[in-house]
Amino acid sequence: MRSKVHIKSHPLHPILVGFPIAFFISTLLFDAVGVWRNNESFLQTAYYLHSLAIISAIAAAIPGLIDYLKVVPPRSSAKKRAGQHAVLNSAALIIFIGAWVEKNSHDPGITILVFFEFLAVGLMGFGGWLGGTLVHRNQIGVDHRYAEAGKWQEKHIEGSQDLVQVANTDDLKVNQMMLVHANGKRIVLGRTEHEFVAFDDFCTHRGASLADGAMICGTVQCPWHGSQFDCKTGVVKAGPAKNPIPVYQVTVKDDKVFVDTGS
Numbered sequence: 264m265r266s267k268v269h270i271k272s273h274p275l276h277p278i279l280v281g282f283p284i285a286f287f288i289s290t291l292l293f294d295a296v297g298v299w300r301n302n303e304s305f306l307q308t309a310y311y312l313h314s315l316a317i318i319s320a321i322a323a324a325i326p327g328l329i330d331y332l333k334v335v336p337p338r339s340s341a342k343k344r345a346g347q348h349a350v351l352n353s354a355a356l357i358i359f360i361g362a363w364v365e366k367n368s369h370d371p372g373i374t375i376l377v378f379f380e381f382l383a384v385g386l387m388g389f390g391g392w393l394g395g396t397l398v399h400r401n402q403i404g405v406d407h408r409y410a411e412a413g414k415w416q417e418k419h420i421e422g423s424q425d426l427v428q429v430a431n432t433d434d435l436k437v438n439q440m441m442l443v444h445a446n447g448k449r450i451v452l453g454r455t456e457h458e459f460v461a462f463d464d465f466c467t468h469r470g471a472s473l474a475d476g477a478m479i480c481g482t483v484q485c486p487w488h489g490s491q492f493d494c495k496t497g498v499v500k501a502g503p504a505k506n507p508i509p510v511y512q513v514t515v516k517d518d519k520v521f522v523d524t525g526s
Contacts (some may be wrong), residue, residue, distance in 0.1 A: 339470025
């Protein structure tokens, strides 16, 4: 059995996404003015902006895809929203690429401006709104943890045994948590004032990652809507969640922490 530890980093997607937005909108504006005034300089500038927009959009899409696969919690409302965000932005990019190809074979006209660039900017705007919702409502890429929570710890454990060693006793301080991937499950290991606890990394309300929440006095709170669960029993202590979370048996031996993933 081998383990790999990863530290959650801030995604580059929110940083890079501003460039294609600026370039795509500028392309539309310069093309519109160029056609309206029959100004070749504006049209030429729009062409350069168009090329930069496509390059920057592809660059922004790469960390966005990584975030979708690695950061957004699976089976959650954020996963569905992130999928819609990706589809809309991909459609906008494809339309802009089509318009760019058209520009290389014909003079840009009203058809390109209205049916290609304007439509693509509209799709991109709606996709951007969904992206903002992911950040502000689902807190994707936001480090909002409480004081003394420690660095985000994420461990991938390879093996098929139910009982797996997930940490050493000195890896976590009181009220700190670690996200463990083992046997196809996402399990949160936490340390309370009295013991180590392990529970499912899935809020039963909307699927948020509980490892990204707060754990205090044996209670873990969901970062999205504030649902609270007992870390030891998994029962709901405060809504809006109504169903408990699965918990796992934890054993400590020789300063090593083991979790029974089959419990």
